[in-house]
Amino acid sequence: MNHFGILVKYEWKKLLQKKLVRIAILVVILLQVFMNLSFLMQYYTSYRSDEDGNVIQTGGRSGYEKLMDDKEDAKALEGRKVDDAMLEEMRQFYAEYSPRDKYAEIHSMVRAMSGEESREFTGEELYGVWKDNIKTSFKSQLLSEKEIAYWEKKMENIETPFTYHYAMAWETILNNQCVGTGMLLVMLLAVCLSGIFAEESRLKTSNLILCAKNGKNPVYLAKAVVGMLFGFLGAFVLYVISFAFQFYFLGTEGFHAILQQDIVYSPYPITIGQAVLIMFGITVFIGVLESMFAMVLSLGLNNNLAAMSVVVGLMMLTSFIYIPKRFRILSWLWHFIPTGILGTGEFYDGRLFQFLGISITNLGFAPILYFVLSLVLFWVGRRKYVKVQKS
Amino acid sequence: MELKIDRVTKQYGSKIAVDRISLTLGRGVHGLLGENGAGKTTFMRMICGILAPTGGSISFDGMEAATEGYRSVLGYLPQDFGYYPDFTGKDFLLYMAALKGLPKRRAGEKAKELIEMTALKEAAGNKIKTYSGGMRQRLGIAQALLNDPDILVLDEPTAGLDPKERVRFREVIQEYGKKHIVLLSTHIVSDIEHVAGNILMMKRGQLIYRGPWGEEKGDLEQFYLKQFEGGEE
Structure with missing residues (x-):
């Protein structure tokens, strides 16, 4: 192992030997497990009205029982086309009371596509309304003609009528886990990495490091590598936990189901599995960016509590602020604030980044932006660490 | 010189x-x-x-x-000698040797020699936070001498x-x-x-x-x- 390898090894050791870091890792893992098992703590009661209009409780199910029922019902619809025949079948089912909502998956999709609770659509009408609603969504986003044309061309690749595929695990991760995982990751990085430089001052070891031969560039690089790897591994482990629990309870099927069966107004011609992988990839880039951000703050503020507060505070503050789309550039830039971009709303967003005549979607631009910002932060930190002696 | x-x-x-x-x-x-x-x-x-x-x-x-x-x-022992409390004495010296650019084999030999010289042989595998003030100071002297x-x-x-x-x-x-x-x-x-x-x-x-x-x-x-x-x- 060369010097750099040894320095990286000891930087890992320094990081993982801290009690605070170990506790933070444990707490974040437990929270992620809890987020994935929260359905076990729910209880569902079903009611119906009798002929006199009295409300009668017809049954109760634990969260686990309901999940297994939903899974069974959804699996029974596997491979069915959402066409006239299916719509008619569904209408007949809902005409009578049933304690099990066997068409729940398709019913919620049709309701979202039409934007109405109940209406007797033919298949053709349903897909017509769906396309109109997407066009309305484009207008409300103030998309340019060029952007609308781009998405209309992309949407030609979405085959109608939709074919339903069972994909509950992938849907649950996409709808319920991505934002939470992103926030847990940012908190983990804020707690664990905000001391990576500041601790050297607190322990007074910076005196020894700064006057050693490899104490400048190599040490900075070793710390940055460890921090970024920690961010990457954090994202990876949190997603592995989600995958493990969701696949265990709901199965792995459905990677190839079209995204529109879950996010109906999305113009992206991709599958649900691809959408989850895109979110995972963006989370990895967020992990690397937030790691660099926490480390540069640690270096600049020379105080781990201050650096941690800035990272967590910014994450919370930015999640409360919404900039309307009419402020096009500002709202576009703002929505790249890490963790905000992990919401399912991102798959509706049709705004494009134009570069040298190439149109790049937000989900394609985000990793590039985060990578460039990580490099900038790396350079800023290096400049500060290597050049400046204490004055 | x-x-x-x-x-x-x-x-x-x-x-x-x-x-x-x-x-x-x-x-x-x-x-x-x-x-x-x-x-x-x-x-x-x-x-x-x-x-x-x-x-x-x-x-x-x-x-x-x-x-x-x-x-x-350069070798330096500061007045307030800083250390990593959870490192062992030996680990600390090997880390300092890497910082000072010593080849791995030389680092191991030199660390061993200095551990003996500073009478830390018995405690070299213990965490520094368990060391007495005098032991820490001796460890500080050892790290300063690592690169001759x-x-x-x-x-x-x-x-x-x-x-x-x-x-x-x-x-x-x-x-x-x-x-x-x-x-x-x-x-x-x-x-x-x-x-x-x-x-x-x-x-x-x-x-x-x-x-x-x-x-x-x-x-x-x-x-x-x-x-x-x-x-x-």
Whole structure:
């Protein structure tokens, strides 16, 4: 192992030997497990009205029982086309009371596509309304003609009528886990990495490091590598936990189901599995960016509590602020604030980044932006660490 | 082998911590005496390249202070020796060896040699947080010597050492000074009067005495105390 390898090894050791870091890792893992098992703590009661209009409780199910029922019902619809025949079948089912909502998956999709609770659509009408609603969504986003044309061309690749595929695990991760995982990751990085430089001052070891031969560039690089790897591994482990629990309870099927069966107004011609992988990839880039951000703050503020507060505070503050789309550039830039971009709303967003005549979607631009910002932060930190002696 | 210090100054606002010190140090042990607050630590930190001087320059055989070449020939034991409480003594030395750029095999050999020299063999595998003050100080001395530095800067190195360890330490330093430049700072006269061939005395940021101290000049401690009559700054 060369010097750099040894320095990286000891930087890992320094990081993982801290009690605070170990506790933070444990707490974040437990929270992620809890987020994935929260359905076990729910209880569902079903009611119906009798002929006199009295409300009668017809049954109760634990969260686990309901999940297994939903899974069974959804699996029974596997491979069915959402066409006239299916719509008619569904209408007949809902005409009578049933304690099990066997068409729940398709019913919620049709309701979202039409934007109405109940209406007797033919298949053709349903897909017509769906396309109109997407066009309305484009207008409300103030998309340019060029952007609308781009998405209309992309949407030609979405085959109608939709074919339903069972994909509950992938849907649950996409709808319920991505934002939470992103926030847990940012908190983990804020707690664990905000001391990576500041601790050297607190322990007074910076005196020894700064006057050693490899104490400048190599040490900075070793710390940055460890921090970024920690961010990457954090994202990876949190997603592995989600995958493990969701696949265990709901199965792995459905990677190839079209995204529109879950996010109906999305113009992206991709599958649900691809959408989850895109979110995972963006989370990895967020992990690397937030790691660099926490480390540069640690270096600049020379105080781990201050650096941690800035990272967590910014994450919370930015999640409360919404900039309307009419402020096009500002709202576009703002929505790249890490963790905000992990919401399912991102798959509706049709705004494009134009570069040298190439149109790049937000989900394609985000990793590039985060990578460039990580490099900038790396350079800023290096400049500060290597050049400046204490004055 | 020459450490050249040319009109080095350190100023914090209106307070001058080190005031235009110029001197050239060659092989041997150089004892830096001065009361608390005299500017010794500031001066030594500038020699180690940790602190940027407000004015003047420091170089060793043509290499400017704080450059990589300069840092590779430097060994430093700070007054407040910092360590990683959860590292073992051995791990700490191996980490410091990597920082100092020692090849892996040499690092292992040197760490072993210094662990024995500083009588830490039994405790080398224990976490530093379990060490006594004296053991930590010995570990600090060991890390400073890892790269066989041409310039060895020791700031209050005997703090925490028991009388037996102090004697042993003086012997090591005296021997080391025969081939290298050792700058040893203290406010305890007895620590340096027997080992330092050259005495440097600082008061209020200035060098008020430099040169060898022979018996014909009388008692060094008396002379030192006389300089600081009137109390601390």
